[in-house]
Amino acid sequence: MSAVATARLRLLLPATLAVALVLLLAAVAPLRAVEPKEMLANPILEARARTLSKELRCMVCQNQSIDDSDAPLAHDLRLLVRERLKAGDSDAQVLDFLVARYGEFVLLKPPLSWHTAALWGLPPALLILGIATIVVVLRRRRAAPLTETANLSAAEEARLANLMREEG
Amino acid sequence: MIAELGHYALMLALGLALIQGSLPLVGARSNDAVLMSMATPAALAQFVFVALSFAALAVCYVTSDFSVLNVYENSNSAMPLIYRLTSIWGNHEGSMMLWVFILTFFGALVAVFGNNLPVKLKANSLAVQAWIAAAFDLFILITSNPFLRIPNAPFEGRDLNPILQDPGLAFHPPMLYLGYVGFSIAFSFAIAALLEGRIDAAWARWVRPWVLGAWMCLTLGIAGGSYWAYYELGWGGYWFWDPVENASLMPWLAGTALLHSAVVMEKRGALKVWTILLAILAFSLSLIGTFLVRSGVLTSVHSFATDPTRGVFILAILAIFIGGALALYAARAPLLKQGGLFAPISREGALVFNNLFLTSACATVFVGTLYPLALEALTGAKISVGPPFFNLTFGPLFVPLLLAMPFGPLLGWKRGDLLAAAQRLLAAALLAAVAIAASFALQRGGPVLAPFGVGLAIFVMAGALIDLAERTMILRVPFGAALRRAAGLPRSAWGTALAHFGIGVTLLGIVAVTAWGSERIAAIKPGDTVEIAHYRLTFDGLFERPGANYHELVGHFTVRRMSGELLGAMEPSRRTFPARNMATTEAALMSRRFSQLYLSLGDPNPDGSVAVRLYFKPQVLLIWLGALFMFAGGALSLSDRRLRVGAPRRAKAPAAALQAAE
Numbered sequence: 053m054s055a056v057a058t059a060r061l062r063l064l065l066p067a068t069l070a071v072a073l074v075l076l077l078a079a080v081a082p083l084r085a086v087e088p089k090e091m092l093a094n095p096i097l098e099a100r101a102r103t104l105s106k107e108l109r110c111m112v113c114q115n116q117s118i119d120d121s122d123a124p125l126a127h128d129l130r131l132l133v134r135e136r137l138k139a140g141d142s143d144a145q146v147l148d149f150l151v152a153r154y155g156e157f158v159l160l161k162p163p164l165s166w167h168t169a170a171l172w173g174l175p176p177a178l179l180i181l182g183i184a185t186i187v188v189v190l191r192r193r194r195a196a197p198l199t200e201t202a203n204l205s206a207a208e209e210a211r212l213a214n215l216m217r218e219e220g
Numbered sequence: 221m222i223a224e225l226g227h228y229a230l231m232l233a234l235g236l237a238l239i240q241g242s243l244p245l246v247g248a249r250s251n252d253a254v255l256m257s258m259a260t261p262a263a264l265a266q267f268v269f270v271a272l273s274f275a276a277l278a279v280c281y282v283t284s285d286f287s288v289l290n291v292y293e294n295s296n297s298a299m300p301l302i303y304r305l306t307s308i309w310g311n312h313e314g315s316m317m318l319w320v321f322i323l324t325f326f327g328a329l330v331a332v333f334g335n336n337l338p339v340k341l342k343a344n345s346l347a348v349q350a351w352i353a354a355a356f357d358l359f360i361l362i363t364s365n366p367f368l369r370i371p372n373a374p375f376e377g378r379d380l381n382p383i384l385q386d387p388g389l390a391f392h393p394p395m396l397y398l399g400y401v402g403f404s405i406a407f408s409f410a411i412a413a414l415l416e417g418r419i420d421a422a423w424a425r426w427v428r429p430w431v432l433g434a435w436m437c438l439t440l441g442i443a444g445g446s447y448w449a450y451y452e453l454g455w456g457g458y459w460f461w462d463p464v465e466n467a468s469l470m471p472w473l474a475g476t477a478l479l480h481s482a483v484v485m486e487k488r489g490a491l492k493v494w495t496i497l498l499a500i501l502a503f504s505l506s507l508i509g510t511f512l513v514r515s516g517v518l519t520s521v522h523s524f525a526t527d528p529t530r531g532v533f534i535l536a537i538l539a540i541f542i543g544g545a546l547a548l549y550a551a552r553a554p555l556l557k558q559g560g561l562f563a564p565i566s567r568e569g570a571l572v573f574n575n576l577f578l579t580s581a582c583a584t585v586f587v588g589t590l591y592p593l594a595l596e597a598l599t600g601a602k603i604s605v606g607p608p609f610f611n612l613t614f615g616p617l618f619v620p621l622l623l624a625m626p627f628g629p630l631l632g633w634k635r636g637d638l639l640a641a642a643q644r645l646l647a648a649a650l651l652a653a654v655a656i657a658a659s660f661a662l663q664r665g666g667p668v669l670a671p672f673g674v675g676l677a678i679f680v681m682a683g684a685l686i687d688l689a690e691r692t693m694i695l696r697v698p699f700g701a702a703l704r705r706a707a708g709l710p711r712s713a714w715g716t717a718l719a720h721f722g723i724g725v726t727l728l729g730i731v732a733v734t735a736w737g738s739e740r741i742a743a744i745k746p747g748d749t750v751e752i753a754h755y756r757l758t759f760d761g762l763f764e765r766p767g768a769n770y771h772e773l774v775g776h777f778t779v780r781r782m783s784g785e786l787l788g789a790m791e792p793s794r795r796t797f798p799a800r801n802m803a804t805t806e807a808a809l810m811s812r813r814f815s816q817l818y819l820s821l822g823d824p825n826p827d828g829s830v831a832v833r834l835y836f837k838p839q840v841l842l843i844w845l846g847a848l849f850m851f852a853g854g855a856l857s858l859s860d861r862r863l864r865v866g867a868p869r870r871a872k873a874p875a876a877a878l879q880a881a882e
Contacts, residue, residue: 086741106607120455155602158604159604160605160606160607161609168603171588171605178580179576182580186572186576190564
């Protein structure tokens with residue numbers, strides 16, 4: 053390699069590096085979840101914002117809260133929650149505001165209503181049903197004790213004897 | 221050529237599965253020993269051909285044969301060998317191949333190790349196993365063929381999703397599938413027993429090792445996936461109640477219930493009908509999990525409706541297998557004889573209690589996961605069911621379960637003495653009380669429930685140790701005699717105690733990290749420090765580092781104690797993958813015994829500062845350590861001779877083996 057070529061390469065290297073760096077930074081996605089500049093100065097309000105954020109769904113993501121998501125929509129919603137809190141809204145008012153805007157889909161904990169009655173009702177109902185079944189079965193069986201299992205067939209008896217012998 | 225061979229081998233495997241699914245069945249009906257004996261070689265040959273097919277796909281990936289569409293879409297020649305291999309199952313088609321591969325692997329294992337099974341049971345269950353294999357072979361060949369070619373082969377592949385380029389992909393899906401698919405054995409045995417119309421305690425003995433093996437793999441698979449998500453996703457969450465996670469949790473809960481009810485059936489001949497149902501349910505939930513993850517129904521009911529071929533196919537598989545199994549169950553279960561009476565307070569009773577809460581918890585997860593889908597399909601209303609719902613409903617179901625857990629092993633079969641068990645657990649309760657008091661004294665402004673969580677975890681762990689102490693009588697007989705008793709203790713007893721101990725360990729980790737974890741979010745410049753818990757981190761600067769198929773922007777941080785003692789460096793980074801123009805966050809972790817410092821890097825800002833998220837995760841490693849204990853407990857149980865041989869063992873002299881009954 054000639055001296056000129058080497059010198060040119062030396063000049064070129066930092067340039068390519070710089071271009072690479074710029075490209076790199078451009079490709080890097082924004083920070084996941086809450087960014088420092090989004091945060092409120094008042095720690096009590098900020099803590100409330102974080103708690104609320106964990107109960108709100110980022111609607112364009114798959115099952116992520118706005119607290120976890122790095123989508124631009126989640127960023128906007130986080131700012132919105134903080135704006136409402138700064139304006140003096142209560143937690144319930146913030147949630148109502150978002151539901152009015154985006155529908156119940158935004159809530160990760162669906163409120164009790166007619167179309168979620170089965171959702172909230174089924175788990176305890178199944179547990180109670182299970183307990184009831186067990187009680188009924190136990191009672192019935194105590195009332196009418198069954199005989200033990202049927203006797204083994206001759207072939208099975210022989211097999212069993214064989215196995216017992218093997219086991220010593 | 222290789223791809224075509226793989227394609228052809230898969231078709232041959234389908235043919236073998238059809239033979240294996242029909243002839244032995246006919247043989248079992250007509251008592252034809254020759255037809256029944258077809259099952260074993262067919263199962264082995266089927267495994268060989270599926271393995272060949274899978275190997276062919278692997279060769280295409282390793283050699284970066286981009287004329288194969290599946291390889292082109294999911295691989296790249298710049299990827300390290302390990303990721304070229306793991307990207308086989310990093311996509312839909314390949315993961316279905318892995319599914320079938322593991323399914324036929326289990327079938328072959330039954331064929332080889334099932335010599336002690338009754339001939340009819342073996343023939344019938346291998347036939348059922350073959351139906352499942354045939355259904356999935358067809359699914360792959362018709363809707364998800366990984367061997368399709370592209371006419372003009374591209375020079376380079378489109379790369380694997382960078383989030384998946386991680387050792388986690390090598391471990392998590394195979395373990396998970398070993399668990400999912402392992403339950404197919406219990407399912408096949410259950411259907412075989414129903415077909416024959418007879419079932420006895422021996423059935424449980426034959427099924428238990430398979431259930432246990434599957435459960436162990438599933439436990440490790442879930443724990444592995446959880447740790448992977450924890451370090452990869454950049455905000456240190458270990459469980460998100462995501463439908464995909466729930467899909468693996470449901471079979472685990474049903475499988476855990478099955479494991480316990482099978483004990484009752486084996487030892488006492490009771491709960492037969494229920495155990496059969498659980499065996500069907502555990503695998504049905506595995507199938508539903510596969511459907512949820514693979515059909516696209518989770519993204520949206522509408523996207524499912526726009527390209528329904530795959531989804532409808534899996535739905536048909538679900539309907540045939542689950543519907544068919546439940547119909548058969550409904551028809552045959554009433555004919556099965558019940559046996560083994562027991563009082564409500566007894567070992568059996570405790571295991572019924574366990575089953576009640578485990579299945580309720582499973583049902584809760586099921587309802588929570590599928591309710592939004594059903595509601596949207598039926599009424600069009602969209603709701604979200606997220607972590608707050610599950611924490612509220614699932615948590616309360618686990619508390620009574622864990623409170624009762626230490627009592628179970630201390631109660632006798634048939635009729636137990638609750639008071640005596642409570643007296644034995646007094647030490648555990650005292651220890652728990654001390655732990656609660658200490659946690660209250662130490663915690664500053666943490667949640668009120670947290671100390672009780674710690675208490676519960678300690679109670680569970682101490683309970684497991686007391687169970688062992690009682691069995692070895694370590695506090696009541698001379699030490700040498702206790703050692704001899706310990707050596708004579710069945711390994712399954714050690715396994716039970718170890719696994720139960722592991723549950724306590726995991727709980728302790730969850731409580732600690734939820735209640736006392738802390739977080740710092742800041743934009744910092746080189747030279748700045750961030751403090752968290754009793755650590756101080758200094759940001760030294762950013763630098764670039766090239767990787768195999770990515771560029772990396774690395775932040776260098778020096779970690780010190782508050783006292784100034786140097787602990788080391790942490791290097792979180794952001795990787796950019798040019799092939800897909802995607803970025804990933806690589807968090808830096810520093811373990812301090814069971815706690816971890818967790819640091820992830822954000823955007824460099826124009827003013828030269830960079831956003832960082834720093835977490836202190838107290839005792840977080842216990843979450844996964846507990847899962848390792850559960851796995852080890854399962855392995856110990858599995859190595860128990862009684863299970864391995866599958867034959868009853870006679871208690872020898874009264875001196876050595878008074879403990880023989882578990």
